[in-house]
Amino acid sequence: MPESHQFTHSARSRRSSIVVGSYRSSFFDPQDNLLHRTERRPSSSSVLVTGFVDPDLLNEEVSLLRDNNINLPASVEHHGAFYGAVREDDAAATDVADAWETSVAAHKVVTSTRREFYVLATSAFPLIVTFLLQNSLTMASVFSVGHIGSQELSGVTLASLTASITCIAAIQGLATCLDTLCPEAYGSGNLRLVGVYFQRCTALILTAYVPVALLWWIYAERALVYIVPETEVAILSARYLRVISLGMPGYIFFETGKRFLQAQGIFNASTSVLFVVAPLNILLNYTLVWSPAFGIGYIGAPVAVAISYWAMAIGLLVFTVTTKSAINPLKCWGGFSLDECFRKWSVLFGLALPGVVMIEAEFLAFECLTLMASHLGSANLAAQSIIATLTSLGYQIPFSVSVASATRTANFIGSGMPQSAAKTVSVSILFGVAISIANVALFYFGRGFIPHLFTNDSEVAQIVKDLLPLIAVLEFFDALATVSGGCLRGEGMQKIGSWLNLAGYYLIGIPLVVLFTFRWGWGLYGLWVGILIGLALIGSLLVWFAVTANMNELVARARSRNENSV
Numbered sequence: 001m002p003e004s005h006q007f008t009h010s011a012r013s014r015r016s017s018i019v020v021g022s023y024r025s026s027f028f029d030p031q032d033n034l035l036h037r038t039e040r041r042p043s044s045s046s047v048l049v050t051g052f053v054d055p056d057l058l059n060e061e062v063s064l065l066r067d068n069n070i071n072l073p074a075s076v077e078h079h080g081a082f083y084g085a086v087r088e089d090d091a092a093a094t095d096v097a098d099a100w101e102t103s104v105a106a107h108k109v110v111t112s113t114r115r116e117f118y119v120l121a122t123s124a125f126p127l128i129v130t131f132l133l134q135n136s137l138t139m140a141s142v143f144s145v146g147h148i149g150s151q152e153l154s155g156v157t158l159a160s161l162t163a164s165i166t167c168i169a170a171i172q173g174l175a176t177c178l179d180t181l182c183p184e185a186y187g188s189g190n191l192r193l194v195g196v197y198f199q200r201c202t203a204l205i206l207t208a209y210v211p212v213a214l215l216w217w218i219y220a221e222r223a224l225v226y227i228v229p230e231t232e233v234a235i236l237s238a239r240y241l242r243v244i245s246l247g248m249p250g251y252i253f254f255e256t257g258k259r260f261l262q263a264q265g266i267f268n269a270s271t272s273v274l275f276v277v278a279p280l281n282i283l284l285n286y287t288l289v290w291s292p293a294f295g296i297g298y299i300g301a302p303v304a305v306a307i308s309y310w311a312m313a314i315g316l317l318v319f320t321v322t323t324k325s326a327i328n329p330l331k332c333w334g335g336f337s338l339d340e341c342f343r344k345w346s347v348l349f350g351l352a353l354p355g356v357v358m359i360e361a362e363f364l365a366f367e368c369l370t371l372m373a374s375h376l377g378s379a380n381l382a383a384q385s386i387i388a389t390l391t392s393l394g395y396q397i398p399f400s401v402s403v404a405s406a407t408r409t410a411n412f413i414g415s416g417m418p419q420s421a422a423k424t425v426s427v428s429i430l431f432g433v434a435i436s437i438a439n440v441a442l443f444y445f446g447r448g449f450i451p452h453l454f455t456n457d458s459e460v461a462q463i464v465k466d467l468l469p470l471i472a473v474l475e476f477f478d479a480l481a482t483v484s485g486g487c488l489r490g491e492g493m494q495k496i497g498s499w500l501n502l503a504g505y506y507l508i509g510i511p512l513v514v515l516f517t518f519r520w521g522w523g524l525y526g527l528w529v530g531i532l533i534g535l536a537l538i539g540s541l542l543v544w545f546a547v548t549a550n551m552n553e554l555v556a557r558a559r560s561r562n563e564n565s566v
Contacts, residue, residue: 058096065099067112072099111420116408116427123404124397126271130258131396133274137281137308141301144285152298155236158224159302161367163241167212167248169363173356174205175255177348179406179489182263184558187414192334193562197348198260203341204348205252213248216241240302247306253313261320261329262407269323273315281308347561357498358485365505365534366391369527372517380524383463386454387471387528391478394439398479401431402486409490413558418551425487425546432483436476443472467528474532481539487546491554492561496545500538509534 059081065072073095138160145156178201185193215223221238225231258270281304288300296303320329366388373384405428412421443450447468451461488497509531516526 058093061096063115064109064111065096067115068109070099070109072096109417109420111412111417111423113423113427116424117431119408120401120404120424120428120431123265123267123408124400126268127400127403128396130271130274131400133271133278135392135396136278137305140282140285141305144289144304145298145301148289148298151230151232152236154230154233155298156240156301158227158233159237159240159244162220162224162237163244165360165364165367166215167209168251169360170208170212170356171205171248171252171255173359174208174352175201175259176355176359176489176494177201177351178256178259178263179355179403179486180351180410180492180494181348181561182259183407183410183490184414184492185562186263186332187411188416188559188562190562191332194260194263194332195334196337196340198256199336199341200343200345201348201352202252202256204345204352205256206249209248209252213245216245236298239299243299243302244306244309247309250306250310250313254309254316257313257316257320260332261316262403263411264327264329264332265407266323266325266327266329267404269316269319270312273312273319277308277311277315280311281305284308351492351494354494354498355489358494358501361498361501361505365509365531368510369513369531372513372527373524376517376523379457379459379463382455382457382460383467383524384527386451386460386464387467389454390443390450391471391475394443394475395478395482397439398432398435398482399486401428401435402483402489404486405431405483406486406490409487410492410558413491413551413554414562416555416559418555421491421554422549422551425491425549428483428487429480429543429547432479435483436479439475439479440472443468443475463524467525470525470528470532474528474535477532477536477539481535481542484539484542484546488542488549491546491549491551492557493545493549493554497542500541500545504534504538504541505531508537 062072062076062081073092075092075095076099141156141160142153145152178197181197181201182194185191185197216238220241221234224234224237227234254270254273261267261269284304284307285301287294288304289295289297323329370381370384370388373381376384405424408424409421409428412418412424447465450468451464454464455461485497488494511530512533513527513530516522516530517524518526520526522529
């Protein structure tokens with residue numbers, strides 16, 4: 001799969017590669033229309049010295065300059081496209097860098113709608129595959145254990161739900177700070193700072209994970225007994241949690257590592273790793289659960305997941321170190337520093353905590369629907385499981401676009417290009433509308449056959465069929481909310497998303513769900529009508545805040561963050 005180049009300045013990359021022991025960053029200051037250059041001394045080690053400029057970077061800048069009808073020097077026109085290793089003292093490369101910085105300083109460079117559609121689409125495609133493969137790890141456990149017995153299936157389901165609420169969602173929420181910080185640092189030319197942010201965020205999440213792991217080992221069984229009446233199910237769930245706790249550090253390294261690479265435009269690394277790990281996980285599930293020679297039954301499922309989490313982390317590390325890509329990810333690695341890992345966490349907390357609230361609020365809201373559906377009878381609960389699966393699958397495409405748009409937006413903001421950042425946000429929203437229309441059409445026109453893909457029960461299939469037109473409308477607003485939420489992460493405005501999610505789901509959505517479902521007797525239909533109203537409000541407001549953000553102010557804020565984090 002081709003890598004999607006993530007934008008930054010070739011001039012800045014060139015300077016950082018030839019100055020030993022220090023690095024330069026250039027940024028456009030909207031206050032006085034001057035291009036400032038500042039030199040700072042890194043706190044631990046120097047950036048990687050390569051002596052070469054990324055050819056993809058040069059070609060991207062040449063294309064943008066031409067898109068904006070800016071005349072290029074004759075050396076560039078005669079050179080044509082850049083391929084392979086380009087020396088930092090190459091005349092054409094130097095002329096591109098000079099023309100680029102002059103044009104950025106004069107506000108002459110703005111990306112185009114067509115370019116942003118192309119970049120977002122090519123970036124999002126590998127992410128869609130990544131998320132689907134990543135979700136398959138837990139699904140493999142459900143399928144392998146489900147054939148042992150009903151209690152074992154209930155145990156792995158409860159354990160997966162508990163792990164998602166208490167740990168995985170929190171890890172993903174804390175890691176969202178890197179969706180803002182790493183692309184901003186990369187866009188500003190502070191290449192070493194990208195690696196520093198990765199180290200700090202990883203250390204932060206690992207530190208936060210320690211008490212969670214201890215709670216799983218010591219109190220999981222006693223706590224789960226209060227959730228489910230069957231003691232055996234609680235015991236099985238607690239055993240599952242204890243085992244996968246050993247693999248969670250690997251999951252943390254994978255989540256922060258893939259964001260370290262995505263900030264540099266490398267979106268296919270995690271996909272390549274999961275193409276290997278996902279089949280390995282299936283093989284491990286069979287071998288450890290069912291194999292006559294090595295099978296250990298139920299406990300083999302969490303062992304397979306724990307091994308797979310570490311395999312994901314190791315695979316990403318191997319990719320980073322060995323890749324021959326022109327986008328050399330090691331240029332953003334200035335070396336490991338234990339002191340750097342535990343410094344200036346306040347910058348991370350300001351973005352990470354709203355990210356946790358934003359993700360946890362949405363996740364818990366949809367889990368509440370399943371818990372409420374359990375009081376509506378077995379047919380409604382089965383239908384709810386199918387609807388939840390369909391909405392989860394439909395969510396993967398807009399979520400992939402949201403990750404790509406967050407990276408692209410933050411990179412432009414870090415580069416001091418507010419107009420291009422605004423263009424990316426607008427195109428991302430349009431992309432979200434296109435995706436939502438596609439999802440609406442699929443669920444509405446496919447309501448006759450989709451239910452039968454999941455069940456042979458005619459009653460359950462009819463309930464799903466009746467609900468799918470409503471779910472089609474929900475998918476429209478879900479796509480808008482997801483993509484615009486990604487834009488807000490790129491803009492460093494996660495706090496707005498967290499407050500909107502809390503208000504939309506818990507002050508409006510869930511209360512309406514209870515009213516429609518249990519007070520007015522609308523059944524399963526009431527569940528989704530209530531959550532739809534809350535999601536419609538969330539999606540509409542998220543779009544408004546993302547589009548109307550003051551990009552010049554965000555550029556100045558990003559510059560301040562990068563300066564204070566050195």
